[in-house]
Amino acid sequence: MIRALAFDVFGTVVDWRSSVIGELVDFGARRGVNADWAQMADDWRAGYVPAMDRVRRGELPWTRLDDLHRARLVELLTAAGIDAPDAEIDDLNRAWHRLDPWPDSVAGLTRLKRRFTITTLSNGNVSLLTNMAKRAGLPWDCVLSAEIFRHYKPDREAYLGCAQILDIAPDELMLVAAHPGDLRAARDAGLQTAFVFRPAEHGPDRTLRRPDPAEFDVSADDFLDLADQLDA
Amino acid sequence: MIRALAFDVFGTVVDWRSSVIGELVDFGARRGVNADWAQMADDWRAGYVPAMDRVRRGELPWTRLDDLHRARLVELLTAAGIDAPDAEIDDLNRAWHRLDPWPDSVAGLTRLKRRFTITTLSNGNVSLLTNMAKRAGLPWDCVLSAEIFRHYKPDREAYLGCAQILDIAPDELMLVAAHPGDLRAARDAGLQTAFVFRPAEHGPDRTLRRPDPAEFDVSADDFLDLADQLDA
Numbered sequence: 001m002i003r004a005l006a007f008d009v010f011g012t013v014v015d016w017r018s019s020v021i022g023e024l025v026d027f028g029a030r031r032g033v034n035a036d037w038a039q040m041a042d043d044w045r046a047g048y049v050p051a052m053d054r055v056r057r058g059e060l061p062w063t064r065l066d067d068l069h070r071a072r073l074v075e076l077l078t079a080a081g082i083d084a085p086d087a088e089i090d091d092l093n094r095a096w097h098r099l100d101p102w103p104d105s106v107a108g109l110t111r112l113k114r115r116f117t118i119t120t121l122s123n124g125n126v127s128l129l130t131n132m133a134k135r136a137g138l139p140w141d142c143v144l145s146a147e148i149f150r151h152y153k154p155d156r157e158a159y160l161g162c163a164q165i166l167d168i169a170p171d172e173l174m175l176v177a178a179h180p181g182d183l184r185a186a187r188d189a190g191l192q193t194a195f196v197f198r199p200a201e202h203g204p205d206r207t208l209r210r211p212d213p214a215e216f217d218v219s220a221d222d223f224l225d226l227a228d229q230l231d232a
Numbered sequence: 233m234i235r236a237l238a239f240d241v242f243g244t245v246v247d248w249r250s251s252v253i254g255e256l257v258d259f260g261a262r263r264g265v266n267a268d269w270a271q272m273a274d275d276w277r278a279g280y281v282p283a284m285d286r287v288r289r290g291e292l293p294w295t296r297l298d299d300l301h302r303a304r305l306v307e308l309l310t311a312a313g314i315d316a317p318d319a320e321i322d323d324l325n326r327a328w329h330r331l332d333p334w335p336d337s338v339a340g341l342t343r344l345k346r347r348f349t350i351t352t353l354s355n356g357n358v359s360l361l362t363n364m365a366k367r368a369g370l371p372w373d374c375v376l377s378a379e380i381f382r383h384y385k386p387d388r389e390a391y392l393g394c395a396q397i398l399d400i401a402p403d404e405l406m407l408v409a410a411h412p413g414d415l416r417a418a419r420d421a422g423l424q425t426a427f428v429f430r431p432a433e434h435g436p437d438r439t440l441r442r443p444d445p446a447e448f449d450v451s452a453d454d455f456l457d458l459a460d461q462l463d464a
Contacts, residue, residue, distance in 0.1 A: 066399070117362060127399035130349060130374045142362045142375040147397070165379070167298070167359035 002192060002230070003168045005112055006121035006144070008153075008177035009129065011201040013109075013120075013138065014099035017041055023095035027088070035080050038203065047072035052123060052152045062150050064125040069093055096124065097131040102198065106137050108223020115232040117141045121162045121175065123152050154185030163191070174218075176226065180211045187216070194218040194226055234424060234462070235400045237344055238353035238376070240385075240409035241361065242277075243433040245341075245352075245370065246331035249273055250435075255327035259320070267312050270435065279304035284355060284384045294382050296357040301325055328356065329363040334430065338369050340455020347464040349373045353394050353407065355384050386417030395423070406450075408458065412443045419448070426450040426458055 010016045017038075024037035051068040054060045070093045077084065084092070112118055118141050120129050125147045133140055146152045149161035163170045170190030177183050178198040187193050193216040199208050213219035220226035242248045249270075256269035283300040286292045302325045309316065316324070344350055350373050352361050357379045365372055378384045381393035395405045402422035409415050410430040419425050425448040431440050445451035452458040 117366060119362075125399070126374060126376075126397045130351075130398070134349060134373050140374075141366050142358060143373075144358075148380055165358045166362070167357070 001172060002116060002174050003172040004117035004119060004166050005174050005176050005194075006119050006159075006162050006191075007109075008175065008179060008182050009120055009122035009124055009132070010096075010099070011198055012176065012178040012196060013105050014101050014132065014136065015200065016045065016096070016099050017201065017203055019099040020044065020095050023092060023098065027084075027092050031082065031084055031088075033082050035082065040076055040080070042202075043076055044069070044072055047075070048123075056152050056155060064147060065123055066093065066096070066125055066128055069096055094131075097128050098135055099132055101136045101138065102222070104222040104224050106139070108227050109139055111227040112223065112230065112232045113139055113141065115230065117166065119144045119162070119166070121153070121158065122146065153182055156185065156189045159186045159189035159191050180215070183216055192217045194220060194230075196220050196222060196226060233404060234348060234406045235404040236349035236351060236398050237406050237408050237426075238351050238391075238394050238423075239341075240407065240411060240414050241352050241354035241356055241364070242328075242331070243430055244408065244410040244428060245337050246333050246364065246368070247432065248277065248328070248331050249433065251331040252276065252327050255324060255330065259316075259324050263314065263316060263320075265314050267314065272308055272312070274434075275308055276301070276304055279307070280355075288384050288387060296379060297355055298325065298328070298357055298360055301328055326363075329360050330367055331364055333368045333370065334454065336454040336456050338371070340459050341371055343459040344455065344462065344464045345371055345373065347462065349398065351376045351394070351398070353385070353390065354378065385414055388417065388421045391418045391421035391423050412447070415448055424449045426452060426462075428452050428454060428458060 007013055020041040021038050024040055028034055028037060051072060055063055073089060073093055109118055120140055120143050122129055123146045126143055126145045129143045129145055144162055144165065146158050149158050151157035160170060163173045171192060174192035174194055175183060175186035176194045176196060178196050178201060183193040183195055195211060195216045197210055218229055220229055239245055252273040253270050256272055260266055260269060283304060287295055305321060305325055341350055352372055352375050354361055355378045358375055358377045361375045361377055376394055376397065378390050381390050383389035392402060395402045403424060406424035406426055407415060407418035408426045408428060410428050410433060415425040415427055427443060427448045429442055434440065450461055452461055
């Protein structure tokens with residue numbers, strides 16, 4: 001029996017790439033500078049895993065994703081020769097708080113919420129996720145984050161901490177994610193798993209393939225299909 | 233400037249006493265036993281502060297409110313000579329997940345949410361608060377709890393932890409509570425404070441008096457009045 005659904009957020013619920021490119025384009029227009037903003041968005045995102053891994057390995061103390069994002073942003077702006085006041089960099093860094101949902105996300109979550117407890121389980125910090133949900137109308141029952149467990153996914157503690165704080169068994173919790181690696185780690189921790197295909201996550205030039213549907217408990221085209229498959 | 237409102241929950245948002253008495257009456261009817269259920273509700277609630285204080289003083293390791301509630305419930309049932317299976321005691325203990333809101337709570341929170349981030353800041357554990365919100369339709373932006381900070385209110389760490397995880401300054405956060413002691417501790421930690429008068433919290437036989445309104449930043453009759461005063 002599934003009692004709660006925990007959602008990966010970046011890429012699964014929201015289209016980070018289009019949103020961040022849009023924010024970078026606006027920033028460039030305000031500053032009167034130009035760059036390959038799509039490439040910068042990809043490079044910004046690509047900095048995320050190595051930075052988290054330094055925290056996961058204990059080379060850095062616990063550091064919020066906002067702060068990891070900001071350090072990477074400063075590196076990228078410096079490399080591009082772009083100067084900006086701190087307040088403007090802070091604002092640009094909060095682009096990750098203003099990501100737009102995929103077209104089916106709000107409607108699908110609203111349906112799934114009728115039947116299940118729905119929570120975030122993201123590496124984004126709580127304030128990022130809260131601000132994002134408020135702006136985008138994501139109807140979470142609660143906002144859980146790696147920040148609360150002081151362990152970034154795919155650390156086992158993040159998945160087990162989520163089940164524990166919801167006071168349910170790991171196999172009563174289903175992780176919903178567009179990323180096989182996240183789902184495999186959740187499965188190894190004893191959770192149920194739902195893959196959702198988000199072929200546009202990395203933009204038009206990267207073709208994503210579906211993983212073998214037999215690998216996960218559910219494999220869905222989007223959140224409405226997930227709601228159908230879970231009778232929500 | 234206020235950016236977020238953090239709400240005490242038991243007594244401030246929900247009418248714990250009427251709800252718990254109702255659950256005890258139903259339990260008694262199911263078990264075919266009788267007792268002074270109103271007195272038992274009051275005794276159950278009265279066990280909460282001393283039990284939390286044992287955690288706050290470090291005499292007990294971190295213990296969720298659900299578990300503190302359950303230990304007290306078993307004491308009370310034993311003292312009353314009432315026997316029940318574990319599963320039934322578990323269910324009765326979850327009465328605290330099923331508390332009804334005051335009549336103005338949902339409408340007031342809905343208005344306040346338009347202008348501010350609204351969160352719980354309760355000694356109730358996350359699963360209790362999440363289940364309560366889902367049942368009662370409380371539209372929180374996020375669910376924060378003493379459990380996340382591993383400090384029960386009125387420990388300073390709970391108030392400061394709430395501001396920190398929301399990524400705002402303590403004086404950008406306002407605690408909303410019906411209890412002067414909670415508000416005073418929040419004020420001492422640098423938060424803004426809103427007193428809400430809930431004269432029926434302890435039932436018809438206990439007359440509550442309003443504290444001096446000058447002591448807090450806002451003093452309101454209910455959440456609609458609070459929304460009026462905060463222009464929400």
